[in-house]
Amino acid sequence: MSLVYSPPPQTTLPVVGVDGVAAVHRIYCVGRNYADHAREMGHDPDREPPFFFSKPADAIVVEGGDVPYPPKTSDLHHEIELVVVLGRGGADIPAAQALDHVYGYAVGIDLTRRDIQGEAKKAGRPWDLGKGFDASAPCSAVQPASAIGHPAAGAIWLKVNGETRQSGDLAQQIWNVPETISYLSGFITLKPGDLIFTGTPAGVGAVVAGDQLEGHIDAVGEIAITLV
Ligand code: MN
Numbered sequence: 001m002s003l004v005y006s007p008p009p010q011t012t013l014p015v016v017g018v019d020g021v022a023a024v025h026r027i028y029c030v031g032r033n034y035a036d037h038a039r040e041m042g043h044d045p046d047r048e049p050p051f052f053f054s055k056p057a058d059a060i061v062v063e064g065g066d067v068p069y070p071p072k073t074s075d076l077h078h079e080i081e082l083v084v085v086l087g088r089g090g091a092d093i094p095a096a097q098a099l100d101h102v103y104g105y106a107v108g109i110d111l112t113r114r115d116i117q118g119e120a121k122k123a124g125r126p127w128d129l130g131k132g133f134d135a136s137a138p139c140s141a142v143q144p145a146s147a148i149g150h151p152a153a154g155a156i157w158l159k160v161n162g163e164t165r166q167s168g169d170l171a172q173q174i175w176n177v178p179e180t181i182s183y184l185s186g187f188i189t190l191k192p193g194d195l196i197f198t199g200t201p202a203g204v205g206a207v208v209a210g211d212q213l214e215g216h217i218d219a220v221g222e223i224a225i226t227l228v
Helices: 036-039 095-102 114-123 177-184
Strands: 012-014 019-022 027-031 051-055 059-061 064-065 080-086 102-109 137-139 155-160 163-169 196-197 212-217 221-227
Touching: 012 059, 080 155, 080 177, 080 212, 095 102, 095 177, 095 196, 102 196, 102 212, 102 221, 177 196
Parallel strands: 027 196, 059 137, 064 221
Antiparallel strands: 012 019, 027 051, 080 102, 080 196, 102 137, 155 163, 155 212, 212 221
């Protein structure tokens, strides 16, 4: 059967050291997965199971670069995050086997229209337009787990115009990567190419057009964006 219109191109990410690209299927994001960030957002990190929201796959900005400051906000926030790239899908994946489903890892920025998200929270409405807008998911190239293993600890930081704004360690995650994959796969059948943005440490804040953001995760990589 022929397509009745041309779909947008498949979103892909480059893979470090590999002659090939990683297809992106869906993007799931964990909310409040570092205790200090949960506290700065006004929540008790000890009492909350993980929760998820999503972004469209084509919100990816491949390897950063120029990112347009989005419309309908005056409070755009940065959230630096470890991104898990699944190479195998599955449902009800036990945590002990979850890492077998991981192809690799990347450095992502969960850009957030905090004002729109805040209004949605107040009204008990979905966060979609606060989180899932065009170019809201800058993401680095993928480091294969076959090359770097599965980082469970290591520095994660973000600088704005050279000044450190977020600084944490992957070991501070409330729900680690295997637990997160296992929990999410109880609700939906995960697919190859699904990405999981695994939450952000404290220090989120507003950025404006012209700002230069640099993100880093030990062993995983770097990302740099300029808001234009
Ligand atoms: Mn986030």
